[in-house]
Amino acid sequence: xxxxxxxxxxxxxxxxxxxxxSIRLVPFVALMFFIxxxxxxxIGFAAPNGMNEDxxxxxxxxxxxxxxxxxxxILLEVPSNLALHKFGARRWLSRxxxxxxxxxxxxTWVQNFEQLVVLRFLLGxxxxxxxxxxxxxxSLWVPAQYRGRILMLFYLAQPLTxxxxxxxxxxxxxxxxxxxxxxxxxxxxxxxxPAIIVGVIAWFYLKDRPxxxxxxTRDEQVWLTDALDREKTATQKKEQGxxxxxxxxxxxxxxxxxxxxxxFIYGLYALAFFLPTIIEGFQAQTGQTFxxxxxxxxxxxxxxxxxxxxxxxxxxxxxRGLKTWHIAGPAIAGAVxxxxxxxxxxxxxxxxxxxxxxxxxxxxxxxxxTLPTRFLTGAAAAAGVALINTIGNLAGFSAPxxxxxxxxxxxxxxxxxxxxxxxxxxxxxxxxLLARSNRINPVxxxxxxxxxxxxxxxxxxxxxxxxxx
Numbered sequence: 001x002x003x004x005x006x007x008x009x010x011x012x013x014x015x016x017x018x019x020x021x022s023i024r025l026v027p028f029v030a031l032m033f034f035i036x037x038x039x040x041x042x043i044g045f046a047a048p049n050g051m052n053e054d055x056x057x058x059x060x061x062x063x064x065x066x067x068x069x070x071x072x073x074i075l076l077e078v079p080s081n082l083a084l085h086k087f088g089a090r091r092w093l094s095r096x097x098x099x100x101x102x103x104x105x106x107x108t109w110v111q112n113f114e115q116l117v118v119l120r121f122l123l124g125x126x127x128x129x130x131x132x133x134x135x136x137x138x139s140l141w142v143p144a145q146y147r148g149r150i151l152m153l154f155y156l157a158q159p160l161t162x163x164x165x166x167x168x169x170x171x172x173x174x175x176x177x178x179x180x181x182x183x184x185x186x187x188x189x190x191x192x193x194p195a196i197i198v199g200v201i202a203w204f205y206l207k208d209r210p211x212x213x214x215x216x217t218r219d220e221q222v223w224l225t226d227a228l229d230r231e232k233t234a235t236q237k238k239e240q241g242x243x244x245x246x247x248x249x250x251x252x253x254x255x256x257x258x259x260x261x262x263x264f265i266y267g268l269y270a271l272a273f274f275l276p277t278i279i280e281g282f283q284a285q286t287g288q289t290f291x292x293x294x295x296x297x298x299x300x301x302x303x304x305x306x307x308x309x310x311x312x313x314x315x316x317x318x319x320r321g322l323k324t325w326h327i328a329g330p331a332i333a334g335a336v337x338x339x340x341x342x343x344x345x346x347x348x349x350x351x352x353x354x355x356x357x358x359x360x361x362x363x364x365x366x367x368x369x370t371l372p373t374r375f376l377t378g379a380a381a382a383a384g385v386a387l388i389n390t391i392g393n394l395a396g397f398s399a400p401x402x403x404x405x406x407x408x409x410x411x412x413x414x415x416x417x418x419x420x421x422x423x424x425x426x427x428x429x430x431x432x433l434l435a436r437s438n439r440i441n442p443v444x445x446x447x448x449x450x451x452x453x454x455x456x457x458x459x460x461x462x463x464x465x466x467x468x469x
Contacts, residue, residue: 013217013219013220013223014223014227016217016220017210017216017220017223017224018142018146018150020215020216020220021141021142021150021224022149022150022153024213024215025138025141025206026138026150026153026154027153028202028205028206029134029137029138029154029206030153030154030156030157031157031198032093032097032130032134032198032199032202033130033131033134033154033155033157033158033161034157034158034160034161034164034165035097035191035194035195035198036097036100036127036130036131036195037157037158037161037165038161038165038168038169038191039100039101039104039123039127039191039192039195040069040123040127041161041162041165042104042107042169042187042188042191043062043065043066043107043120044066045166045169045170045173045184045187045296045299046173046184046187046188047062048279048295049170049173049183049184049187049295050173050182050183050184051184054182054184055110055111055112055113055116056113057113057116058404058408059404059405059407059408060401060404060405060408061113061404062400062404063400063401063402063403063404063405064117064400064401064404065113065116065117065120066120066269066400066401066404067396067397067398067399067400067401068117068120068121068124068397069120069121069123069124069127069396069397070124070393070394070396070397071121071124071397072121072122072123072124072125072126072128073124073125073127073128073390073393073396074124074128074390074393074394074397075125075128076125076128076129077128077129077132077386077387077389077390077393078383078386078387078390079128079129080092080096080128080129080133080386081129081132081133081136081382081383081385081386082379082382082383082386083129084129084133084136084137084382085136085379085382088208089133089136089137089140089206089208090202090203090206090207090208091203092129092133093130093133093134093137093202093206094199094200094202094203094206095199096126096127096128096129096130096133096199097130097195097196097198097199097202098195098196098199098200099126099127099199100123100126100127100130100195101192101193101194101195101196101197101199102126102192102196103119103122103123103126104123104188104191104192104195105188105189105192105193105196106119107119107123107185107188107192108181108185108186108188108189108192109185129386131389132382132385132386132388132389134154135151135154135369135385135389136373136381136382136385137206138150138151138154139151139373139381139385140209140228141209141210141224141228142224143224143227143228143231144231144370144373144374147370147373148314148317148318148322148366148367148370149314149315149318151314151366151369151370152310152311152314152315152366152367154366155310155362155365155366155369156307156310156311158362158365159303159304159306159307159310159358159362160303160307161303162299162300162302162303163300163303163304163307164300165191166295166296166297166299166300166303167293167296167297167300168190168191168296169187169191169296170291170293170294170295170296170297171293171296172186172187172190172191173186173187174291174293209225210224210225210228211225247376247380248376248379248380248381248383248384248387249383249387251375251376251384253375253434254372254376254384254387254388255391256430256433256434257368257371257372257388257434258387258388258390258391258392259391259426259427259430260327260331260368260427260430260431260434261368261388261389261391261392261427262391262392262394262395262423262427263331263395263423263424263425263426263427263428263430264331264334264361264364264365264368264392264424264427265392265393265395265396265399266395266398266399266420266423266424267334267338267357267361267399267420267423267424268361268395269395269396269399269400270338270399270400270403270416270417270420271302271338271354271357271358271361279295279298279299279347282298282347282350298351301351301355302351302354302355302357302358302359303358303362305355305358305359306355306358306359306361306362306363307362309359309362309363310359310362310363310365310366313326313330313363313364313367314363314366314367317367322367322370324431324432324435326363326364326367327364327367327368327431328428328431328432328435329364329428330359330360330361330363330364331360331364331424331425331427331428331431332424332425332428333356333357333359333360334356334357334360334361334421334424335421335422335424335425335427335428336421337353337354337356337357337360338353338354338357338417338420338421338424339414339417339418339420339421340353341353341354341357341417342413342414342417372384372385372388373385395423399420402416402419403416403419403420406419
């Protein structure tokens, strides 16, 4: 096919190429993310189901052990993402996954608070770079106008981790005595092994760039490569060639985005680590007794609507163009709703309000992650995405630790949840100020060379037939 024919066929080629990427790569990377998030939050399921009692942990000790993960994670986040940029996603993401799987396996035999802290720290070291690496990897496969929907499909793994993972963790904990292990220990074993297996598979399955993908036709490879190269060139020209890691560290936009992300992650992990414990308190409030599987199902309730809302909210951003309120609006909803859960008056009402919070957080996150790669490319993108995730994940340490410590100090969750609401409100304010300062344009600019992103991802599955293999 000559150049003129290729240009004429561009919409069809684009539709087929993006559809194949969304089917071939996104589900697999989302599976990696599913296992990643399950392994890092498994401690939240273990805590009220025997671990805290067996290891004699206070709420503050549990909060510290939960949060210390992010110290190791933060220390190596940026270096890990720069290594991914240098060595390629296939090798580096596989290495990360196998490493954290081995460390996660060791939780099966933890004996005391000190060992728990060491293993949580090492788990953070092992996982460092995975999430920003996965974001960067997918961003290197699709042009900007399709990125929001692709990242949304990837991000679905996070709420679904709780929808599927919480009942799964509950079922594993119920297998008390299997292999001679307490239920919570067997749960750690059961969620660690898949990380090692999938990490090995990723080495052979992933490809670093469209030109290496045999499951794309030659025209699809050329279209994706050209579109991404044009976008990279335009970004470099707009930013006066500043594509180094140093530029990312000096960028005010990167730092403001980092603090915006901090607020969302603070709310996310306050829920992830303490929701199972809050549900444990429902038993005393209602006089009912829940088994571990029922607790897992209750924990999952807020996250299924969150997945649905995230899908339609991202679809709205794709159709209308990403607006400031697509990110600031959910931040405000989360800021208001999470303290209200304290005054709901019943377990059902509490879960309903927490569901609003979960929907708000997950609605904003995929849209948020389309912003950094609009003005960063190359090593600057690798460093900038990692830096944003690093600062954001300081909340992963501070949220559970502060929540646990303030709970022990005050005797309740009222003050900790108001702190969560305040931090999320700051994120909303920063997003509005950033947009109004014109330092970043949150509106999607349509690309005349390609079809509408919704049309691509809504295309029938037969568009992946042919050379897909």
